[in-house]
Structures are given as C-alpha cells and as structure tokens.
Amino acid sequence: MTAKEGHNSRIIREHLEDMIERIEGFEADKKYAADKQKAVYTEAKALGYDTKILRKIVALRKRDPGAVAEEEATLDMYREALGML
Amino acid sequence: MTAKEGHNSRIIREHLEDMIERIEGFEADKKYAADKQKAVYTEAKALGYDTKILRKIVALRKRDPGAVAEEEATLDMYREALGML
Amino acid sequence: MTAKEGHNSRIIREHLEDMIERIEGFEADKKYAADKQKAVYTEAKALGYDTKILRKIVALRKRDPGAVAEEEATLDMYREALGML
C-alpha cells in the first residue's frame, strides 16, 4: 500500500498546493489594486487634499444614501440631547 | 469673479470626483479578487480542509522562512522556560 | 556550571512568568471593564437606544470638539463639491 499511499499523498499535496497558489494569486491581485489605490491617495495628499476626509467620502459613497441620512439624523438627535451641537 | 470661481469650483469638483472614482475602481478590483479568494476557501472547506490552518499556511508562506524559523525557535524557548511543552 | 545555569534559568523563568502574570492580570482587568461596558450597551439596546449611534457619540466625546467641528466642516465642503448634500 506504500505506493498507493504515496500516490494519494501526492494527489493531496498537489491539490493543496493548487488551492494555495490560487489563493496567493488573488492575494497578489488584491495587493496590486491596494498599491494603486494608495498611490492615488498619495497623489491627492501631494495636491493638498485631506486624505482622511477622502477616505470618509469613499466610505460614505459605498453606503445607501438613505441609510446615511437616517443615521446622521439619529446622531444629531443624540448630540442635541447631550448638548453637543 | 463669480464666473471664474464657478469655473475653478468645477475644475476642483471634477478633479476630486476623478480621484475618487479611480480609488473606487481599485476598490472594486480589490473586492473582485477578495471574492474569488473567498470562493477558494469555501471550496476548500467543502472538501474537508481546515481553512483556519490554510490561512495560517498562506500567512507563513508570505514571510521569510528564516525569520519564521527564528521566531519559532524563540517561541519554543519561551514555552519551554514556562513549562508549556 | 550546570547548577549555575540551572539557577539562572530558574531566575529567568520566574522573571518571565512574573511579567506574564502581570500582563494577564491587566488583561483580566480589561476584560472585566469591557464586559461591564458591554452590559451597558446591551441594556441601552433593550431600552430602544441605537447602540451604533451610542458608540459614535462616545467616540466623538473622546475627541477635541474643535477638531471634530473642523473635520465636519471639511467633510461638508467635499460632500457639497460632489453633490452629496
């Protein structure tokens, strides 16, 4: 059975390696995009934009505008109740 | 100066929008790759692989093997000193 | 030198253990406080408060009010430029 086990092991090993390499490929894709994105932020910063705000804008645009509005209304309500306005 | 200001505002606005759209494009790329990657993990899990371990393997392979070995040696040293072996 | 080494090892080991136990003690303190805090959020939620907003309020109160105001002004400026108001 040694041969067979060896065979199965090789299959398993190759299968495992295959999956991991696919994962790593997508990891590389993510990194590539993240680097490009970072370059845009760097450029924006050099031009005087506030990147922290830029990030907030990007996050806001991801969300449903209605949900954002509702959350802000609730937040304002709480802030007002606490004298934070 | 209203016209000029209006003009500059439009430039600024378009510039800002342009940068944000580039950022969002890369964001979409990241998401696409992340989704594909997640699908591989899902597939692996369905096949009986331990995805938590898989993630550790991927993380290990990212690092310098020598550095990993050294860290593990130090960790073992500490564990032994503490009777954790 | 075995005895001496053994001695030093014991010292080291006890010192290591001592530090770790102090760290763990503070870890327990953190957990205790975190649990109490979570209970307040749970209670608030049961009473109908929006805990997500509550967390934002707590975060806002941590910050310098002037800095918050300035950031919000900048954010509004960007949002307006992008037609997000």
Added chain:
Amino acid sequence: MTAKEGHNSRIIREHLEDMIERIEGFEADKKYAADKQKAVYTEAKALGYDTKILRKIVALRKRDPGAVAEEEATLDMYREALGML
C-alpha cells in the same frame, strides 16, 4: 404639553447621559489597565525580551492547551505536505 415634553426630554437626556458616562467610566478602566499592561511590555523589551513572542505566549496561554496542540498538529501536517518543514 411643552412642559411635559421638556420634562420627558430632560429625563431622556439625563438617562442617555447616565449611560454614556457609565460607558466612559469603563472605557477609562480599560485604558488604565491597557496602559499598565503596555508598561510591562515596555519594561520587558528594555530587559531584552522579545515582546512579539511574549504576546504570542500570552495568546497561547489564553487558549485550551488541547486545542492548541491539535491545531499545531494539523498545521505541521499541512506544512509537511507542502514541503515546508
């Protein structure tokens, strides 16, 4: 109804404030413990200990020893299959 509303508002406001202050109290407790803990790490580092490893040790000790052993066995299996040993 203005008076009554004002009354209820005040109740709400005080209730809200009360909860937030309790949350902030626990937040302060967490910070206090975290600062003390950080000081131990700083001290350890000054004495030549590897704080990254120390953190791993602390994390390991939190977990069930059997679960740790099992995970490490699985990890080794995967690493061996991939020629990472």
Added chain:
DNA sequence: CACACGGCTTGCTAGC
C-alpha cells in the same frame, strides 16, 4: 522632523 510602514486594536459584517 515629517513621513511612510507595519503591527495592534477596534468596530462591522456575515455565517453558524
């Protein structure tokens, strides 16, 4: 001395 980088911590989301 500012700036980018990596690690750590925290908050959010999705899946069991």
Added chain:
DNA sequence: GCTAGCAAGCCGTGTG
C-alpha cells in the same frame, strides 16, 4: 445571538 473573519483607524517605529 454569537463568534470568526475582514477592513479601517491608530499608534508606535524606523527612515529620509
């Protein structure tokens, strides 16, 4: 409802 995984923000570190 809870826990694990994910992404964002923060902070301390090292470098130009």
